[in-house]
Structures are given as structure tokens and as C-alpha cells.
Amino acid sequence: MAKINKNKFKQSFETKMYSLYAQSINDATDEQLLNVLCSVIKDIISKKWVDNKLDSQKEVYYFSIEFLLGRQLKSNLLNLGIENVVRESLKELNIDLDNLINAESDPALGNGGLGRLAACFLDSMASLNISGHGYGIRYKHGLFEQKFINGYQVEVPDNWLTQGGYVWETVRPNKAIVVKFEGNVNLIDKNGRLEVNHTDYLPIMAMPYDIPIIGYGNNSINTLRLFKSEVLSRDFGPLTVNARNSYGSYEDALKYKYYAEEISQVLYPNDSNYAGRLLRLKQEYFFVSAGIQDIIRKYKKKKLDIKKLNEKVAIHINDTHPTLCIPELMRILLDEEGLSWDEAWDITINTISYTNHTIMTEAMERWPKEMVKRLLPRIYMIIEEINKRYVNELEERKYDHEKIYRMSIIDNNDIKMANLSIVGSHSVNGVAKLHTELLKKEVLKDFYEHEPEKFNNKTNGIAHRRWLISANSELSDLITGLISEDWKTDTNKLKELEIYRNNKDVLEKIGEIKYSNKERLAKFIKEKYDIDVNPNSIFDVQVKRLHAYKRQLLNALHILHLYHELLENPNFDMEPRTFIFGAKAAPGYYLAKCIIKFINSLADKINNDPRIDNKIKVVFIENYGVSIAELIIPAADVSEQISTTTKEASGTGNMKFMMNGAITLATLDGANIEIFDQVGKDNIVIFGLSANEVLNYNKFGGYSALDLYNSNRNIKRVVDDLINGFIPNMEKEGREIYDSLITYNDEYFVLRDIENYIEAQEKIDKLYKNKDKWNEMALINIANSGVFSSDRTIAEYAHDIWFKGCEGNE
Ligand code: TH1
DSSP, X not given: OOOOOHHHHHHHHXXXXXXXXXXXXXXXXXXXXXXXXXXXXXXXXXXXXXXXXXXTSOEEEEEOSOBOOOOOHHHHHHHHTOHHHHHHHHHHTTOOHHHHHHHSOOOOBSOSHHHHHHHHHHHHHHHXXXXXXXXXXXXXXXXXXXXXXXXXXXXXXXXXXXXXXXXXXXXXXXGOXXXXXXXXXXXXXXXXXXXXXXXXXXXXXXXXXXXXXXXXXXXXXXXXXXXXXXXOOGGGGGGGTTBOOTTSSHHHHHHHHHHHHHTTTBOOOOSSOOOOOHHHHXXXXXXXXXXXXXXXXXXXXXXXXXXXXXXXXXXXXXXXXXXXXXXXXXHIIIIITOOOHHHXXXXXXXXXXXXXXXXXXXXXXXXXXXXXXXXXXXXXXXXXXXXXXXXXXXXXXXXXXXXXXXHOSBOSSEEEHHHHHHHTOSEEEESSHHHHHHIIIIITXXXXXXOGGGEEEOOOOBOHIIIIIITTXXXXXXXXXXXXXXXXXXXXXXXXXXXXXXXXXXXXXXXXXXXXXXXXXHHHHHHHHOOOOXXXXXXXXXXXXXXXXXXXXXXXXXXXXXXXXHHHOTTOOOOXXXXXXXXXXXXXXXXXXXXXXXXXXXXXXXXXXXXXXXXXXXXXXXXXOHHHHHHHXXXXXXXXXXXXXXXXXXXXXXXXXXXXXXXXXXXXXXXXXXXXXXXXXXXXXXXXXXXXXXXXXHHHOOOOHHHHHHHOHHHXXXXXXXXXSSSSSOHHHHHHHHIIIIITOOTTOHHHXXXXXXXXXXXXXXXXXXXXXXXXXXXXXXXXXXXXXXXXXXXXXXIIIISTTOXXXX
């Protein structure tokens, strides 16, 4: 823990204010105060950041095209153990720490679960004393800001860097790296050795911006290194002999500048979807090449043997977006280090490991051969050679042609990135038990049968420090008061809470804390949207990206159903409910945008209908992201995890809700299954098709949405409402949704599951009526959420993948 006392802190703070802004504290804006505070904290950690680790330890590098960090101030103070000193000192200077915490911009350099997972993993690696660092892109614009205008999503560019850069970053121009695009590659025979000559390439500079990642109470500080793309500065002279002369004309110089800066301009806003754009391919190679070159440079500086790289370095690729790590590492080992193919391949495979995050085909990356060949000529040659050798190996096994074609890395048109990732790494993992089983038995069956030992499961996890200790400090303090502080570093200890399951006082306290979190959220909703929500109602929450498979539509149709029940029978017995949504749709995803409009129109109608006596409220909170999640999740009673079974690889929001005592309403999909296993059937509400039923429908057909619609009154009523004007202002959108259900036969089984979902919701209603029972369920959920800490996940990655066979590294 950092050592600091109040006087010393106040003194540093005042000095820093003068040196940065030449003014006194009284005249400073919140933004300036925040800058000063972060700068003081950076001073405190600076020494540790430099000489953090013993050289002997193996290092892990986590490559991810997204890191959804969230605000860092509170979490840094918590991990350094100085929140109280800082809070009190600032108070004595008349400054409210919470104002500064909220003044920090929220770096949204990710879309959803995948990027947030990467951020949780950084937190856990540092907290477990693993020397583990992130590589990614410093996007000028992160995920767009979402606004609703007349119920429609409107995207506003995110401008997280406007406050004069990012408070936590340090730019390191002396560590800049050149990445080469395009050009021509010639192989020259030099006395039997092949020399690779890459000419006429376009050099792009990768400028590193480092963010410190602070471990919890352990003095360990790792680095997230994000690269910004720039034109090559003239200092790089000698490297540019073969580079294209881009400075010829003024016009060429501007074109070059545009080309360079475009690469790190903006995050692609697609979640679980693949668009196949050239710029995206540039982004992928850009950060991969910079990162791999950086690793090799550091490694060589230590004068270590390049042939033992995999003993000191583990490289992990977060989905296939960084898969070019494989040919890039090969390129350096072959062309720059002069190793033979077999030596290089052996090192590469043993260094790299890969996580798959989805089985959905629309998210599987495939890059057109021609595109890769033009943009990355040398990389393309290497991929071709990897493919040639792999296909030979498969032919030796006498596999049939179709199987070999399925497994090949390159087919007639495309490079299949998942195939390249599997072939070029020593470990392939899924992100929850069911997902990994589906990979082995369905999607990647051929590969699993070929090399079963590569495959393993690593169920996702979440940073409990952010999602419980920091976001729900009242609950965290209650837990600590009951079972001591040890759970904060060993979340399995949460299990000890179970002895309080019949303790009325404890259960009541849990209810009170939930209530006060609900009040806090209700206040926010009132201020922001002028909607009155009752903290005594059930807060039923679905927050996640908007995607047809996640079935926000199922939730909305159920609300519509309830609304009809109330209108038909004003004495209809139900606990008052507040349905809360938060979801961004990818800008090009039309159906998703229609669903947003539908929910907003539905909310308008219901919230303003006096006939239902406030029994239902619907609130769609704009711009869902990490910061707003920290407010919403601790206030939830019900956690909606209702994806079409088999489609959600894991989910991680589900874990955050559980850890904060919400009851999960779920299909047996992704990690919901493991939540079920932890809490048992009495503490979760399950509905819907099983994985096998979904697989069978998909393989053999047999589902008719139209038949269901015609034979079921409840279904017909809500589906008709999409197009009969019952809900105003959504004619076009209603028709689009109607068609997706009826004309295109309901790909995600919304109508197939709806009766079952209605019953599950009735069960929730009944359970909530018994408050003691409900709070006991909440307690059981909290007590069994320990395995979902990303500390557990990271410990497994370390033990089974990164440090396997190493000694003294854990
Ligand atoms: C998500 C999965 O959908 C989710 O189930 C999982 O919990 C999360 O990853 C973390 O493992 C994915 N996000 C993306 C984003 C892109 C492509 C594929 C996936 S899978 C861009």
C-alpha cells in the first residue's frame, strides 16, 4: 500500500496546482482539480511503475482491440489503499472527492463484454502479482454517445480526449515503433539464405501511450500500452530507405497524413458482428505489429536467447482481432532473427494462446485474400506457407477433402481467422462451460478431434473490486462487518455469508441497502427523465448491447402482455414493477434500432396511462456504459439474462448482478448455467428452450412462428399490437419487427419462449411478495458469487495456459 499522510498529501496537492496551473486551489475548476489529483497520484506510483518486476518472471501480454476501462480514479485510490486519506485531505481543502471522481471522462474504448473483460483481466493480473500487460489502440473516438430523439437512437461522436488528453496516460515518443503497410516484397537468395526485401512500403508510426494498472494492495503496477497512429517523424531516418517517398508533393504529404491518422481515429461500433472493412484490417495489423515488435525489442534488450522466447513471454489474443500476432511473430523470427521455419513455428505456437468469444457465424472474421495480399504482402506469404504446411499435415492424416477444406486457413476467397488462431497457438479456450462444449462438439469439432489437448474452458469473471467493493460500498461494508476483510482478496470466502441465511437482522439490512441503491437510481431517473419510479417496486433490469439474440424484444413483449392484463382487469394482482433498459445498437443494425424505438414508444404509452395506476413503469436509460452500470447494477432486484440458448457465449453482466444480490431470470445459456450450479434451483428463475432443443430446431427445422401466432391468444395479441397502431409512432419499426417474427420465422425463438417467460415472470412476482425469502435469495446469490471474480479466471489462465510447466511464477 502506498504510504502517505494528510499533511504531505495536501502539500503535494498545492504545489502541483501551482506548477501545473500557476493558480491557487480556490480558483481551480473541477477539471483542473482532477488533473492535479491524478498527477499527484502518478507521482506516488511513478517509482513503482518503473522498477516493478524481477526480470526473471515470465511476462504475459494481452492483445485486445478493445479495452473498456471505465473511470480509473476511484479504482486506483481503492487499489492503492489511500481513498480515505485523500478524501479527508481534500475535504480540509474544501474539495469534494466525489465531484472529481465524476469529472473524469469514461474511456469507452470497447463495445461491450469483450472489451470489459479485457479491462477486468488487467485489474486481476495486477492484483495477483502477475506481470501482465495490455496492448491495444488509443482510439481518438471511443464508442459513440447515444442520445434518444423522439425515441430514436442518435449517435454522437465520443470525445473522451477533449480535456487536454487523458489524465492517466503518459506518452513515450522514445518508444515509438514503425509499422509497414503495402509495398512489394522480394525474396533474394544470399548464398543459400533467403533475404526478404520489403520496398516501397508505407511507414506508419505507432506512438505508445501508457496507462498504469494498479494492483490491489500489493504495490504491483502493470501497463496498458495503447498505440496512436501518426506520420513518421523525420527522426526515423535510417529506417525509411525502402519506404515510399510520401513527401513528394504537398498533396501526397496530406494524403499520407490522412492515411496514417485514420487508423486510430475511431472504434468500430459493432458488437458480436463483423463488417470486413479495410480500415479495420489496418487497425488490427497496426497494433499487433507494434506490440509484437515492442515485445521483441524489450526481450532482446535483456540479452536473452530468442530461441527461448516462449519461456519468458506469453502472448494472449482476445478473440481473432489480434490473430495477425501469429504471422507477425513468424515474420520477425524468420526475417529479422534468421531462424528456420521449424524453429520459428515452434516458438510461435508455444508463445501464443487464443480465446474464442462467440459461435455466431456473423461474428467470425474472414479477410479477403486479395485485401491481405495488397495491404500486408509479407504477412500474406507467411499465412500461405502456414496453410500449405497445415493442409499437408491434414492430408497425411488421410482426412477427406471436405474436412480439409473446412479446416484449411485459406479457402477460395478468404483467410479464416479462427482457423489461423487455432493452428498457430498452443491453447484454445471458450468462455463458459456450455460455450466450450459447443466449440468442441459443434463449431470447432474438426479441430478438436485433430488436437483435443489444445482445447480448454476458462469461464469469464468480473473485477469484484470495481463491481462490488467500489460500486456498492454499503453492501461491501456489511459483508466485511460480518465475515472480516479477507473476502476482498479471496472471494471464495463470501461463502461464509451463508451462515446468516436465517438471520433476520442481516436479511433486513440487505433489503435496506438494496432500497437505498434503488432510491439513488430513482433520483437519477427523476432528474434526467422526469419519470417517477417507486423504489418499492421491483427493479427489473436488462442492460447490455442491443442484439436480436439477446432478446430485449422478449422482455418488451412481456411488458406489453402485462399491460393488457392490467387494462382488462384493473384488479389484476401484481407487485408494481419498474422495467429498466440500457442498450446501444450498432449504427448500421436496423432491426436493433427498431427495437429501441419500439421500447421507447411502449414506455411513452405505459408511463402516461393513468388507468394502470403506476403498476408498471418503463425506463430506457440512454448511453449505457461502464459508469452508468455502476449506478444501475447495485439497484437491481431482477437480472434479465434471456438470450436464445446457445447464443450468448458467457455473458458477464449476469455475474455483476448476482454479486450485487439480484435474482437472475435466465435461460440456461452461457455462464447462466454456472450461476444456476452455484445457487441451486431455488435461488434463480429459469425458463426457455434447452441448448439441445435449439440445436435440433436449427438442424432439422420444425418450428413455425406463424402456427404459434395463430394458435395462441396472448401471442397474437402482442404481435398484432406491433402493427395495429395500438402503440403510436412506430408504424415502420413495428412492421420491421413483425416481419422478423412472422415473415422470417422468428430466428431467435422469441415467440417459442414467451409463454414460458410469462410464467417465469409470474414466479418472480410471487417470490417478491415474501421479502424475507427474497432477501435470503439475494444473500445466497452474493455468498456464491465468489467464483465469478476475474481473480479466479486469471488464476486459471495463469496456471493452465501462460505458466504451464514453469516454476516460481505464480
Ligand atoms: C462477447 C460475447 O458475446 C459474450 O457472451 C461474452 O461474455 C464476452 O464476449 C466476453 O467473453 C463478445 N463480444 C464480441 C465482440 C466482437 C466480436 C465478437 C464478440 S463475442 C467485436
